[in-house]
Every structure is written in structure tokens, then in C-alpha cells.
Amino acid sequence: MKIVVFGEGMIEERADAAFAWGGDVVNTAVYLARQGAHPQLMTAMGADEGSGVIVGAWAAQGVGVEHVLRDPARTAGRYRISIGPAGERSFSYDRERSAARGFFEHELAEGALAWAADADILYLTGITLSIFSDAGRARIGEVARQVRARGGHVVFDTNYRPAGWSSAAAAWAAIAAIAPAITLAMPSIEDHAALCGPASPAEAAATWLALGCEEVVIKLGEAGALVARDGERATVPAAAPARIIDTTAAGDSFNAAYIAARLVEGRPMQEAARRGADLAAEVIGWPGAIAPPEVGRRAAS
Numbered sequence: 001m002k003i004v005v006f007g008e009g010m011i012e013e014r015a016d017a018a019f020a021w022g023g024d025v026v027n028t029a030v031y032l033a034r035q036g037a038h039p040q041l042m043t044a045m046g047a048d049e050g051s052g053v054i055v056g057a058w059a060a061q062g063v064g065v066e067h068v069l070r071d072p073a074r075t076a077g078r079y080r081i082s083i084g085p086a087g088e089r090s091f092s093y094d095r096e097r098s099a100a101r102g103f104f105e106h107e108l109a110e111g112a113l114a115w116a117a118d119a120d121i122l123y124l125t126g127i128t129l130s131i132f133s134d135a136g137r138a139r140i141g142e143v144a145r146q147v148r149a150r151g152g153h154v155v156f157d158t159n160y161r162p163a164g165w166s167s168a169a170a171a172w173a174a175i176a177a178i179a180p181a182i183t184l185a186m187p188s189i190e191d192h193a194a195l196c197g198p199a200s201p202a203e204a205a206a207t208w209l210a211l212g213c214e215e216v217v218i219k220l221g222e223a224g225a226l227v228a229r230d231g232e233r234a235t236v237p238a239a240a241p242a243r244i245i246d247t248t249a250a251g252d253s254f255n256a257a258y259i260a261a262r263l264v265e266g267r268p269m270q271e272a273a274r275r276g277a278d279l280a281a282e283v284i285g286w287p288g289a290i291a292p293p294e295v296g297r298r299a300a301s
Helices: 024-034 049-060 100-105 109-116 126-130 134-149 168-181 189-196 201-210 250-264 269-283
Strands: 003-006 010-013 039-046 064-071 077-083 089-094 121-125 153-157 215-219 225-229 232-236
Touching (some): 003 024, 003 109, 024 121, 024 250, 039 100, 039 109, 100 134, 121 126, 121 134, 121 250, 126 134, 126 168, 153 168, 189 201, 189 215, 215 250, 215 269, 225 269, 232 269, 250 269
Parallel strands (some): 003 121, 010 077, 039 064, 121 153
Antiparallel strands (some): 077 089, 225 232
């Protein structure tokens, strides 16, 4: 199964690590690989030594990097994690020289996009959309429509970061434009409220289904997740974490386990959501986006 994950990989800055990396789609790709799937990352990175080390680290995690384009004029973006008293994280970004932002300027970009259009699963996020221009977002929409038209799955997590957009209205307009191509939407209830206003989980799910999505997972944090499709609704409780150190990548890892169970293995929605909740509960017990290699490890399906 061809799984293409498209977005931005970044250097992660935190007090307890001399070298770390992450990025929402990268996090999901890593945990997909640990769930026994075989994701391939499409992005751009610098041609400098540091970028090369990061790309090598992705490959060592089981993520395909053949379509990570290298840009000698740019390097990796950076994000800094700040942790609150309950493990809640906030981020600040430095994307001034991010190679991923220049993806569409790369001479190999069109070839990579044509390759991605043949995916069985295409994974995108609101952060992916936020780093590109309107023209770039339109091109992403074309690829997504091609994947869905072929019978593939287009999975989308809103991952709304206000700093990446001029306004919530602008972000929602960009998301709504691509929504008809999405088959599986995976927003958090907090993101949905920030983008569309307060709503119950059922109302949020109805919004996405009305946009043309086949299936919706509304992530509810400590309250679990609502899964919905074709008139079917179920709420799956969150798993109890052994400890909470850092909630970075909680949603990204939930997505990975859900996708692996639901779209790769064909499990029911509720079972997939339980897998997602279990993995997220493990991941938040470790600092940073990427937990130790044994966390989330399953045999290949």
C-alpha cells in the first residue's frame, strides 16, 4: 500500500535534547512506520549536513525518503516547544529559510506530485496548507482530488496554528476548498471551534460530512474521540496515561494508529480509535514529538 505523507519536517528545540526533530506530518509518518505501515514522506529539506542527518534519521525510523527533495539554497525550519505545568505544549517557529516552504519552486516538484497522485493514502494537514501560497494550495487540492477519484483515501488533520495564517477565516477558506477531496477528516474539537466557532462533537462531525468527507474522527482530548460515518456515531474514551510529560504529537500519533488500523488493516472505526487513544497515551509520557523506538512498535501487517 502506497502511503504518502506531505508537509514539513523541522528541527525541534527543547531544553533536554541536543538534537531532535519533528513536524506534524513527520511525527505521523514515524508512528505509522511503528504501527507496521510503510509511509513515504514528500517534502523538501536543505542540502546541508544537518538536513542530511535529519533525513537519515527519518529513514532509520522506517519512513521512505526517496521523495524528500534537497534544496541547496535553504535548510530546515525550526520549532521550539514550551511546556506548561500539566504537560500542555505551545510552539514558536522559525521558518525563514525552510526548504519545505520552497517545495513548489524545486525543479523536481512536479515529478514528486505526479508520483503522489498515485497514492492509496495521501496524508495532509492544515500546517501543510499554511506554509504554501494560494497557488501551492490549489496544486495540493488537484493531487488530493486525483487520489480520491482513483478510489484512494485522502486523510486530513486541521492542525490549526494561528501563527501560520492571516486569520481563522482565511484558514477555514483554504481548508473548505480542499474538503471535497478529503475522505477521512481528523480534526480536534479545539481546532474546529477555533476555525468555525463552538460546536458539539456531533455538530462538528456533521459539518465535515456535509463537506463531502466519508468518515470523521473528532478528537476530544481527555474525553476520547467521536467517530462518525453514514449515520453511524460512536464515542471512544481516551486511554489513561501512565504519566504526562509532554503532549507534543499526541494527535499525530493518534492519527497514525487510527490510519494503520482503519485504512491499512481494515479494522472497525471504534477499534481504530482505541488503537489511536492507546498510542497517544504512551507518547505523552515522553518529552518531544518522537518517543523512544519501542513506543508504538507493532509487527508489520
